[in-house]
Amino acid sequence: MSADFPRFHGTPTYLTNEGLEASVNCALVLERPLLVRGEPGTGKTLLAEAIAEALAMPLIRWNVKSTTRAQDGLYVYDTVQRLYDSRFGDHDIDDIRQYIKLGPMGKAFASTERAVLLIDEVDKADVEFPNDLLNELDRMRFFIDETQQEIVAEHRPVVIITSNAEKELPDAFLRRCVFHFIDFPTRELMEQIVRVHHPDLEASLSDQALEAFYAIRDMSRLRKRPSTSELVDWIAVLRRAGIGEVKLEAKLPFLGTLLKKEQDLVAYADQLAGGRRWRS
Amino acid sequence: MLVPFLFELRRRKVPVGTGEVLALARALEAGLHDSSLDGFYYVARALMVHTEAHLDPFDEAFSAFFKGVEIDSIKLHDELLDWLRDARDEVAELSDEQREWIEGLDVDELERLFRERLAEQTERHDGGTKWIGTGGTSPFGHSGNAPKGIRVGGPGGGRSAVRVADARLYKGYREDLTLDVRQMQVALRKLRTFARLGGERELDLDGTIEATAKNAGELEVVVQPPRRSNTRLVLMMDVGGSMDPYVHLCSRLFSAANKSTHFKELRTYYFHNCIYGHVYATERFDKPVRVRDLMHELGNHYKLIMVGDALMAPYELMAPGGSLDLGDDRGVEGIAWLMLLQQHFPHSIWLNPEPRRHWTGNTIEYVRRVFDMYPLTLAGLGEGVTRLMRGGSGAR
Structure with a gap:
């Protein structure tokens, strides 16, 4: 029943809901990684920034790519640099420690204060990648073979892992994580989000934009449905252009901000014409 | 509670x-x-x-x-x-x-x-x-x-x-409901296996650096065979008739398999109801391929996915000459063809869009004895793919 641990309740610019807060707080208290999944553009990456901001912790990012290996996150032994240095003899190349470069995970472990470690888009890497991280995430320590040195996390970092569900993640990995699936915001929440980004937006434009936005999202044949970030951008463009009202019609201003695939633009025009349009 | x-x-x-x-x-x-x-x-x-x-x-x-x-x-x-x-x-x-x-x-x-x-x-x-x-x-x-x-x-x-x-x-x-293209792609992705095969033609950068450093700076080149996807897949789909309600589902599976870039080879064939002497390269049944030729051409390292409801009149499955197929193989029953295929491809599964509760008391029951059958849902596809990767004897 104690409340002596920091709790996360969102930030002024990052709105949360009960479910998300419960998940984040579970991860904080249980010191387990938080796995966040959800549609692109629902603010998975922003969540880590918001947590770092709300709890006043430094944020360490690790953007995973298809070529990323687990080892890269811990440390890299820069053999090439050492080889270079050996040629000129002006460095002490016997001290291997100077060629050990800590990766993002290593930095988070070595940090003198509790840090937020964001492992972004973990599913981009090879299938085995998450499994390779398990041991280090569990024990929060690792061994540098070259120097016989052990890096132990003094403060277990808050680990936030995001995934686009491109690949299935291994069960063993999933079991160790607190899981949260970010829903697409409801209309009410979306209004609040829009208000956060555009505080002085006229209510009428906001209403109309949201109306059009959700109508477009409901269209059945879109390949990539527009998401929060697209809506926020779209409203920004509308305001910059001084457009005061929008209506769902074939010539929606700056439609390209919302729909980014040509097929989607065609599908959009098609559906508005009620399928009556002749195909050429 | x-x-x-x-x-x-x-x-x-x-x-x-x-x-x-x-x-x-x-x-x-x-x-x-x-x-x-x-x-x-x-x-x-x-x-x-x-x-x-x-x-x-x-x-x-x-x-x-x-x-x-x-x-x-x-x-x-x-x-x-x-x-x-x-x-x-x-x-x-x-x-x-x-x-x-x-x-x-x-x-x-x-x-x-x-x-x-x-x-x-x-x-x-x-x-x-x-x-x-x-x-x-x-x-x-x-x-x-x-x-x-x-x-x-x-x-x-x-x-x-x-x-x-x-x-x-x-x-x-939910995983047990039927699925969309993207989900199917994710499921099929599990099928990929990588292997380093062939000649040593690719520079192993890390290995070279390592070896050179160990060699006190004298350049030592390390090469390795390229890493390539090694999965070859044959997809055979039932079209027409009782499969019409599932046409969307099948086309999604088809486009998922087609879009997946991680197969070394993907072949798609069509059939109607059951397999007899021929399968067809197009949905309109206009490019027949003899099944015997196919089995000759494709080794048993190909993985076979059959898609169909396996529902037909019993004679279409059991009687010789029950098919509409042309050619010289008319004397062989449909079920025998299925068994031939199953024996030839040890890695094979059957995906059935019919819900599992309809799998008894009709021709599905017989087809199931030949092929390992899984429902055409995300969970079913996942299980099936795991089965394909594991291999082993198919018939129960």
Whole structure:
């Protein structure tokens, strides 16, 4: 029943809901990684920034790519640099420690204060990648073979892992994580989000934009449905252009901000014409 | 209430194990659920569910269990604590660390807090800010508006957890429903296997650097064979007739397989109802390919996925000449063709869009004896793909 641990309740610019807060707080208290999944553009990456901001912790990012290996996150032994240095003899190349470069995970472990470690888009890497991280995430320590040195996390970092569900993640990995699936915001929440980004937006434009936005999202044949970030951008463009009202019609201003695939633009025009349009 | 709920989750195929229960107990101990059913819902969901596919079964189980039930949160707690206490002695699969943790758990302290509150309250209490009652803002009681209250029976205000669970927002993410192209692609992706095969033609950069460094700076080049996908897949689809209702589903599977870039080779053929002497390279049945030629051409390292409802008139499967097929193989029954294929391709499965409950009392039953059959759903495809990767004998 104690409340002596920091709790996360969102930030002024990052709105949360009960479910998300419960998940984040579970991860904080249980010191387990938080796995966040959800549609692109629902603010998975922003969540880590918001947590770092709300709890006043430094944020360490690790953007995973298809070529990323687990080892890269811990440390890299820069053999090439050492080889270079050996040629000129002006460095002490016997001290291997100077060629050990800590990766993002290593930095988070070595940090003198509790840090937020964001492992972004973990599913981009090879299938085995998450499994390779398990041991280090569990024990929060690792061994540098070259120097016989052990890096132990003094403060277990808050680990936030995001995934686009491109690949299935291994069960063993999933079991160790607190899981949260970010829903697409409801209309009410979306209004609040829009208000956060555009505080002085006229209510009428906001209403109309949201109306059009959700109508477009409901269209059945879109390949990539527009998401929060697209809506926020779209409203920004509308305001910059001084457009005061929008209506769902074939010539929606700056439609390209919302729909980014040509097929989607065609599908959009098609559906508005009620399928009556002749195909050429 | 709680322990049966956990078993209900397991029954609905949400894999809840000791680890999850321990995590939940720890979270409850820390007061993360704020002593409310809503809080409990979110905390339990965060810890019990590991993938969006399980969100809907979780919601179902939750609403089945807690809907319309006068929840006595205190009992709920007691129950978990009792169970944990038993678990200290009983659960053999606990690791030492976990057991130590249970031992260190201050159950008594937790109970005391609840009991104190109950004991101090001696009369019915409506409104107010501290005790258990109704309409107040105390964290205990019901119909109140403290956002983090315990709700002791009765309907709560606002959007309650049961209502959230009832709304079943995550239905679209269930794995046992049929699936879209993208999900299929993800499932098929499991089929890929990489192997370094062929000549050593690729520069191994890391290896070269390593070797050069070890060689005191004298350049030493290391080469390796390129890493390539090694999966070859044959997809055979039933089209027309009784498959018409599933035409969208099949076209999705087809485009998923086509879009997947991780096969070394993908071949697609079509058939109607059952396989006889020929399969066809197009949906319009205009480019026949002899099955015997095909088997000759394709070695047994190809993986075979058959897609079809396996529903037909019995004679189409069992009688020689039951087919509409032209050519010289008319004397062979459909089922014999299927067996031939199955024997030739040890890695083979049959995906059936018909729901599993229709799999008895018709021709599906016979086809199932030949091929390992899986439903054409995400879960079924996943199982099937695992089976393909494992290999082994097919017929049951």
